[in-house]
Amino acid sequence: MSQSTNLSKYTRRYQPCHPLAQYVIAQIDTLEYRAQDIVKAMGYPLKHTMPACERLRHVLSNKHIGLDGSYRDKYFTADEFLAKLFLVLDLPYEPFAEDIAQIKDEIAQGSKPQPQYRLHADVDFNFDGNANWLSRWGASLWTHVDLPIGFAKLEEAARKSIIKERIRTHYQERGANVPYDGTIKGYRLIIELQDKEVYRVEYDLPKSKSV
Structure with a gap:
């Protein structure tokens, strides 16, 4: 999916490739949260702000929303990152558990040799x-x-x-x-x-x- 042309200064760096990422980005836009504010609220230390912002950008632009392990740090696993992000953005996590499970299943299937x-x-x-x-x-x-x-x-x-x-x-x-x-x-x-x-x-x- 292409990035919306109506994204604000808060979300223009994100290029969502998954509907769930679009949902999260819309909430960021509504709350007018800067990336620095989000990662600080998630608990990242100040010295790790830039890498944490880059991880946020990667997750929201990744077709598997980062669950494929394509971006890691020592503070959060892929699951923990999403859960904490939803909490900070005041989004319910449980309703999307099935979507997240489906993404994980797609990743698992893709890792297996295909005939x-x-x-x-x-x-x-x-x-x-x-x-x-x-x-x-x-x-x-x-x-x-x-x-x-x-x-x-x-x-x-x-x-x-x-x-x-x-x-x-x-x-x-x-x-x-x-x-x-x-x-x-x-x-x-x-x-x-x-x-x-x-x-x-x-x-x-x-x-x-x-x-």
């Missing part, structure tokens, strides 16, 4: 003597079948439906125009985890190019 799905046509190409490595590389790119962004996060039934639709479309559009007089024999889904193949699924051709 990579690659769908491509299994093609027999009839390369002649003039087909150099560049030609062969270009032909291999032709076999790739695009899958939508976020495919790995979909339910299995949704993934199967998309694979079926993409195979049908690819075969309809390209089955009769394979480069180097090639022939599509079928399709293959390869699943990789951390750049290693862990599973593969073979698919037959659709019944007809005109399906």
Whole structure:
């Protein structure tokens, strides 16, 4: 989300990327609190004012509102910082516990290795003597079948439906125009985890190019 053009001198340094941060920033604007006043009320020592203000700016501009551990100091953990900030701004913390839990869950999911799905046509190409490595590389790119962004996060039934639709479309559009007089024999889904193949699924051709 972009920064509002109506932010005052109290909040213009913040660029909220999360609705919860926007809510906090709106309260800062309403109370007309300077960053220095906020961190002082939170309990930061005077000598730590500038780093504390920078942490406040980072948290309110971070897509995970700092819960990803991207900014730390010796005074508050990520959870403690938010709780104290809400207290100082006279905001209820409990109603947003579910939102905060969801952010933490997103962070946890993002830290886990995600499987990579690659769908491509299994093609027999009839390369002649003039087909150099560049030609062969270009032909291999032709076999790739695009899958939508976020495919790995979909339910299995949704993934199967998309694979079926993409195979049908690819075969309809390209089955009769394979480069180097090639022939599509079928399709293959390869699943990789951390750049290693862990599973593969073979698919037959659709019944007809005109399906």
